[in-house]
Amino acid sequence: MSRSPDPSGLAARQAALRLLDAVLRRGEPVDQAAPNVLRNAGSGEDRALALAITGEVLRWLADLDALIDSATAQALPDDAKVRTVLRMMLAQALRLGTPPHAVLATGLALLTGGPRRLAHGVFSTSLKREAALPAAPTLPPAVAARWEAAWPRRVPAIAAMLADPPPLDITLRDPSQTERWAEALGGRSLMAGHVRIARSGSVQKMAGFERGEWWVQDLAASLPARLLGPGEGRRALDLCAAPGGKTMQLAAAGWQVTALDKSSRRAERLRDNLSRSNLSAQVVIADALEWAPDDRFDAILIDAPCSATGTCRRHPDVLHRIGSRQIEELAALQATLLDRAAGWLAAGGRLVYAVCSLEPAEGEDRARAFTQLAPDPALAGELPEGIVPTPEGWLRTDPAMLGEAGGLDGFFAARWRA
Numbered sequence: 001m002s003r004s005p006d007p008s009g010l011a012a013r014q015a016a017l018r019l020l021d022a023v024l025r026r027g028e029p030v031d032q033a034a035p036n037v038l039r040n041a042g043s044g045e046d047r048a049l050a051l052a053i054t055g056e057v058l059r060w061l062a063d064l065d066a067l068i069d070s071a072t073a074q075a076l077p078d079d080a081k082v083r084t085v086l087r088m089m090l091a092q093a094l095r096l097g098t099p100p101h102a103v104l105a106t107g108l109a110l111l112t113g114g115p116r117r118l119a120h121g122v123f124s125t126s127l128k129r130e131a132a133l134p135a136a137p138t139l140p141p142a143v144a145a146r147w148e149a150a151w152p153r154r155v156p157a158i159a160a161m162l163a164d165p166p167p168l169d170i171t172l173r174d175p176s177q178t179e180r181w182a183e184a185l186g187g188r189s190l191m192a193g194h195v196r197i198a199r200s201g202s203v204q205k206m207a208g209f210e211r212g213e214w215w216v217q218d219l220a221a222s223l224p225a226r227l228l229g230p231g232e233g234r235r236a237l238d239l240c241a242a243p244g245g246k247t248m249q250l251a252a253a254g255w256q257v258t259a260l261d262k263s264s265r266r267a268e269r270l271r272d273n274l275s276r277s278n279l280s281a282q283v284v285i286a287d288a289l290e291w292a293p294d295d296r297f298d299a300i301l302i303d304a305p306c307s308a309t310g311t312c313r314r315h316p317d318v319l320h321r322i323g324s325r326q327i328e329e330l331a332a333l334q335a336t337l338l339d340r341a342a343g344w345l346a347a348g349g350r351l352v353y354a355v356c357s358l359e360p361a362e363g364e365d366r367a368r369a370f371t372q373l374a375p376d377p378a379l380a381g382e383l384p385e386g387i388v389p390t391p392e393g394w395l396r397t398d399p400a401m402l403g404e405a406g407g408l409d410g411f412f413a414a415r416w417r418a
């Protein structure tokens with residue numbers, strides 16, 4: 001049943017406050033908290049507004065805090081509710097173009113029994129001073145320190161790409177239809193099988209979605225599966241497969257795919273995606289640390305669990321949830337997955353390891369440490385124009401690459417041969 005938008009506008013703001021609380025206090029991903037938080041958050045429009053406010057606060061958190069602190073002599077703790085409400089108020093005024101009276105009414109309503117005068121004062125002072133955000137968001141200090149150490153010359157450009165949500169990329173089931181779909185969807189293709197479109201409205205309502213002609217997948221995320229080439233009926237293992245973007249690519253490229261994931265909830269989405277796109281794979285729900293195959297595979301794709309910091313434009317919560325401890329733990333898991341899978345490859349078979357991460361500890365360091373198989377460098381011709389392999393033959397992307405065309409996710413991929 002479709003609901004009409006909440007006329008007070010409060011439901012969306014209450015939901016945004018709860019989502020921000022989930023990310024900033026409990027370290028939960030927005031995607032994990034959202035289904036529960038948004039269930040009673042009014043109409044589709046209200047839910048979209050809640051997500052937009054949450055996203056803008058997480059993108060611009062340090063800069064919003066600087067504006068708040070410059071407008072009051074009071075030291076507001078980081079986790080004070082009034083600070084989060086003020087972040088939301090300023091994000092709406094400065095990023096979403098919400099009229100000040102609507103921002104004030106809904107913001108103050110979140111602070112019933114709390115420091116409303118303070119919030120009113122900070123917001124009004126900021127508007128009177130014509131407060132503005134910088135051209136590029138300021139990265140949280142821990143993220144800035146990590147990326148400065150890894151990519152000193154790339155960080156300003158990466159931060160600039162964080163200012164706005166990225167365009168929407170789709171992967172086509174049939175790459176020979178690229179021109180047709182680019183035209184039908186009013187998009188632009190950066191590579192056969194890829195179309196990029198401006199973000200607007202519901203993906204499910206776009207032509208071709210229901211019939212599974214395409215699925216949403218960032219251009220960078222589509223590259224690891226491409227590195228395995230055409231399947232010609234041979235056997236591929238997609239380890240860590242759900243929700244199935246790469247399984248669908250492999251199946252569409254003619255591989256006979258075994259798609260393994262340990263999460264039954266995510267495997268359900270993988271099954272739905274396969275059935276919508278009319279593609280098939282053998283779905284296995286198992287822990288890759290315990291499972292072992294009966295037969296060897298001609299190709300293995302490990303799209304390993306990772307920090308996902310490469311998806312920070314779409315998921316700015318990663319900037320505030322992920323620290324060195326998580327990265328270290330994930331790197332250890334990734335090393336174990338690589339070591340196990342190497343023994344499951346048939347002679348002459350290819351293994352691709354990939355992570356949607358901007359952390360060398362999960363990408364370059366893992367590839368350097370892995371010596372069980374012979375390197376099989378990626379070739380420039382296998383990648384979109386403008387993306388070249390690293391001197392080691394690895395694929396490394398960051399959000400500022402192909403920046404003129406809208407950028408792409410941060411990804412790392414490396415390939416070996418048995």
Ligand SMILES: C[S@@+](CC[C@H](N)C(=O)[O-])C[C@H]1O[C@@H](n2cnc3c(N)ncnc32)[C@H](O)[C@@H]1O
Nearest residue numbers: 240241242243244245246262263287288303305
């Ligand atoms: C990066 S996501 C995979 C995305 C997927 N390849 C795609 O393209 O849609 C990582 C996946 O690894 C799964 N995973 C994490 N640890 C695992 C393990 N020990 N065994 C199997 N799957 C695991 C998670 O459930 C998650 O679905």
